[in-house]
Amino acid sequence: MLAHILQNLPQVLIDGLTLGVVYAVVAIGYTMVYGILELINFAHGDVFMTGAFIGAIVLFLLMGMGFLSAMPALIVFLIVIVIAAIATGMLGVGIERVAYRPLRRKNAPKLIALITSIGISFVLEDAVRFIAELKTGNYIVTAPSMFNHKFNVDVHSVIPFFNNATFQASFLLVLIVTVVMLVSLDLFVNKTKWGMAMRAVAQDRDTASLMTINVNRVISVTFFIGSALGGATGVLFMIQYGTIDPYIGFILGIKAFTAAVLGGIGNIRGAMFGGVMLGLLEMFAAANLSVITHGAMGAEYKDVFAFIILILVLIFKPEGLFGKAVVEKV
Amino acid sequence: MTDTTANHFLEVNKIDSFYSQIQALDGIDLFIDKGEIVTLIGSNGAGKSTTLKSISGQVRPKKGSIIFEGKEITKNQAHQTALLGIAQVPEGRRIFPRLSVRENLQIGAFSVKDKNVIAERIERVFTYFPRLKERLNQKGGTMSGGEQQMLAIGRALMMKPKLLMLDEPSMGLAPIIVEQIFDIIKEMNKEGMTILLVEQNAYQALQIADRGYVIQTGQIVLNGKGGELMKNEQVREAYLA
Numbered sequence: 001m002l003a004h005i006l007q008n009l010p011q012v013l014i015d016g017l018t019l020g021v022v023y024a025v026v027a028i029g030y031t032m033v034y035g036i037l038e039l040i041n042f043a044h045g046d047v048f049m050t051g052a053f054i055g056a057i058v059l060f061l062l063m064g065m066g067f068l069s070a071m072p073a074l075i076v077f078l079i080v081i082v083i084a085a086i087a088t089g090m091l092g093v094g095i096e097r098v099a100y101r102p103l104r105r106k107n108a109p110k111l112i113a114l115i116t117s118i119g120i121s122f123v124l125e126d127a128v129r130f131i132a133e134l135k136t137g138n139y140i141v142t143a144p145s146m147f148n149h150k151f152n153v154d155v156h157s158v159i160p161f162f163n164n165a166t167f168q169a170s171f172l173l174v175l176i177v178t179v180v181m182l183v184s185l186d187l188f189v190n191k192t193k194w195g196m197a198m199r200a201v202a203q204d205r206d207t208a209s210l211m212t213i214n215v216n217r218v219i220s221v222t223f224f225i226g227s228a229l230g231g232a233t234g235v236l237f238m239i240q241y242g243t244i245d246p247y248i249g250f251i252l253g254i255k256a257f258t259a260a261v262l263g264g265i266g267n268i269r270g271a272m273f274g275g276v277m278l279g280l281l282e283m284f285a286a287a288n289l290s291v292i293t294h295g296a297m298g299a300e301y302k303d304v305f306a307f308i309i310l311i312l313v314l315i316f317k318p319e320g321l322f323g324k325a326v327v328e329k330v
Numbered sequence: 331m332t333d334t335t336a337n338h339f340l341e342v343n344k345i346d347s348f349y350s351q352i353q354a355l356d357g358i359d360l361f362i363d364k365g366e367i368v369t370l371i372g373s374n375g376a377g378k379s380t381t382l383k384s385i386s387g388q389v390r391p392k393k394g395s396i397i398f399e400g401k402e403i404t405k406n407q408a409h410q411t412a413l414l415g416i417a418q419v420p421e422g423r424r425i426f427p428r429l430s431v432r433e434n435l436q437i438g439a440f441s442v443k444d445k446n447v448i449a450e451r452i453e454r455v456f457t458y459f460p461r462l463k464e465r466l467n468q469k470g471g472t473m474s475g476g477e478q479q480m481l482a483i484g485r486a487l488m489m490k491p492k493l494l495m496l497d498e499p500s501m502g503l504a505p506i507i508v509e510q511i512f513d514i515i516k517e518m519n520k521e522g523m524t525i526l527l528v529e530q531n532a533y534q535a536l537q538i539a540d541r542g543y544v545i546q547t548g549q550i551v552l553n554g555k556g557g558e559l560m561k562n563e564q565v566r567e568a569y570l571a
Binding site (some may be wrong): 193196199200203204206207208209210211213214215258317 | 386387388407408409412413417418420424427428429433436437438441442489498499
């Protein structure tokens, strides 16, 4: 059994990392909004999904105009991801303006905002489905394949008890782009004036407003960044996995949210770590569950395995791995 | 004695403010002239903090008007009023607990673009509160109450306000620290800062104030020179006993 687990480790690491960084970036969207508004924005998974579809539309348009053959694929990819990010960023800002801000102004209970976010989630899913069916006759869309060159990692000849692993060129793209996004976000939040304002608003909104900070504008910026990152990740998902449908945001969103909780909700670095950890656990389970359980459970039980680990972690550390135990103010 | 015709630095004209349905202020009338220390004293729940919050824009009055340097600011949002030069040191200090001391000071100068100016102002804050210099990289939440109060005042000074409003700066502090803080308030005033001081600690507040207002259940019941109020029978009985 151990031999099998070890043999597969290189491939598990590659696949787990790919999925994990996707979770990590989406998790950041949840954690940023929670940190600043104490709102679980359930629509965020669907902003990710919308990003994937906007990316697909832009890609098809560019293809129709002959760009795909005329330009290096990397340039096309950059155009697609930037457009999708800006569009989803604005979508996020719009959602906040239309749905959440009026509730905040009326001091509505947090539960109302939560229910609203679930409503927005359905609206986005159905709107995207409607448009996709109208244009293509099918809501499942297969993106033109890009970056599908396969690489073989010859681990075996270096360390004999590992099997060789393979990955697509898109894996590198996903990894590089997400790492760039994660590092830039971290620098933005911790080193810039607006990042500092964002942290101040998250810690004490009323007092932040006394510092000449326009709290609503900071909230808009937060939604823009979180949603743009989510939308860009949707594009990465489309390129890595090829097929998208309007419901990919639901499960992935819940997992990313779980990753955010695992890392300590509200904590950006925690969300990054939680996402990568969840991706690795899931892929580890997919590769090894049937061996571990002697065939009783197949790879399709990977989510159960991953979530049992999460529940165990949260039982012993309810505030999440990087969270602070909340002290109630008297 | 309330003068409604002349133009004062800050004028609060008959404001009513509410917390949801509960009326906290009932026709509050007061003014501050440039260079004064004015204190607002009263017991817990009398409406002192609500008055400050109405001026700073955290609470929007339902009636009445607030005029600062001739401009009406009654309906401003808090950040707009702050931009005009009114700083509020909130009750309970409200330091950003997970920002460092340096960041807490920097955020006070959020509206300032020039980094050199920000650095100069931090140095200026150190002249009042040298202790903060040793704690620059510490998280705000890990400091003692007295240090947090110094930081809260320092943070407000970072925006170089025209009017500094302090909400119970003595709350929860040891007498010796309170004395230090009041000395610094006096010093800042001598250097030209206009100050509105809200206090439960009436004795100390009246000692340094040019004028004072006594607030009771949302209304101003008395006003006068600091020294006069200190001798007033009613005030002595209610607040100085």
